[in-house]
Amino acid sequence: MSYPGRPAGTPGGDEFLILATGLNTPEHATSLVENLLETLKTPFILTHGQLEIMASAGLVIGPLDATDGQTLMRYADMALHHAKDGGKGRYLRYSTQMSQSLDRRMKIYQRLRQALKQNSLELHYQPQIDMINGGVVSVEALLRWTDDELGYVPADQFVAVAEASGLMDELGLWVLETACQQLSQWQSQGLLLRMAVNLSAQQFNQPHLIQQMGELIWRHGLRPDCLELELTESQAMTNPEQARVIMQRLSDLGFNLAIDDFGTGYSSLAYLQLLPINRVKIDRSFVARIETSEEGKRLIRGIIGLAHSLEKEVVAEGVETIQQLNFLQEFGCNAYQGWYFAKAMPASDLVQFVKTSQYAARRMGDPQAAIHIQ
Ligand code: C2E
Ligand code: CA
Ligand code: CA
Secondary structure, eight states, rough: OOOOSOOSOOOOOOOOOOOOOOOOOOHHHHHHOOOOHHHHHOOOEEEEEEOOOOOOOEETTHHHHSSHHHHHHHHHHHHHHHHHHTTOEEEEEOOHHHHHHHHHHHHHHHHHHHHHHHHEEEEEEEEEETTTTEEEEEEEEEOOEETTTEEEHHHHHHHHHHHTTTTTTHHHHHHHHHHHHHHHHHHHHTOEEEEEEOOOOHHHSTTHHHHHHHHHHHHTTTTTGGGEEEEEEHHHHSHHHHHHHHHHHHHHHHHHEEEOOOTTTTTHHHHHHHHHSSSEEHHHHHHHTTTTTTHHHHHHHHHHHHHHTTTTTEEEEOSSSHHHHHHHHHTOOOEETTTTTOOOEHHHHHHHHHHHHHHHHHTTTOOOGGGOOO
């Protein structure tokens, strides 16, 4: 792949190439890899303790998959990265779909660079609704991109490419600038909302984040508590102590912090207690199970109880039905977001939308009656 970085097919610092000759069938090759990974799982006994490692592997078979050495190495590299994406300790054999998906990611990368230069990306805003009074309390800024050649590209697809290719810093900065500019414009129109912005892992870990955030709100004349920075649970869990320190500094500056996709990253109660977060966002996959499984309901009740005991608010995302909303309301969830109320919309639609829904909520005295848009 021609993303910036090392050339495709060249083994990186912690990667090794094994050339196995004389294997008669593809099954021999797979059992060789399986044995290798199994052997590497055994802890290494060292003088001062033991070392456990997890290896992943990409398998390519010549001449079935390719005939020249360079292509074989490139395909092995692709298979390795697909295996790693699925978790540690796995292997995958190269398939043509991998090349196709790489071609698409390459295309996305090239067009995204172009889109950033031409300023043709957009932010849409999804309302977050207070469970008690039915008013819009906040909006989440979500990237939208329709490319001339690729058509509509879902945000998680191009955000993943931006992360892998080094474009995320520029993209993330654009999101923050645009969101702040919008928020300051709404404030001057008398629309007082909190703005939630997603921070990517790369943005979160870059050394200038704190300074950048300070400058950003100063330049746009905003108070830090108008902004809420969303970090996924897995981001916070990758290096928990480092994440806690960065979050503490952001919180000390006055920014709101939320843990996104909560429930998917296996964080412990003890850890959650240490984080200076204001809100926990229950992942959409849990909300989707409210109507279909008792276990799903129990989980949500547990998350709400846990978060409240730590004095954190709870926001449910992906609410699509009245049954889900009723359940969440009954168990004290503080706010929700979802297509039942509204999809993310362009800034130009939001002002009117908020006015209409606030009016409807006041008139009916019932958050569920606020408005229903599809
Ligand atoms: P996320 O942060 O978890 O955002 C919520 C996603 O759920 C959004 O998808 C939203 O449109 C979708 N959603 C909201 N309500 C419902 C619902 O009721 N039903 C269903 N089925 N979906 C609902 P979207 O906009 O496609 O974004 C996907 C992901 O892309 C986001 O997940 C986030 O991880 C990433 N993303 C989007 N914008 C940004 C951004 O500006 N920066 C970063 N770092 N990531 C972003
Ligand atoms: Ca989010
Ligand atoms: Ca989420």
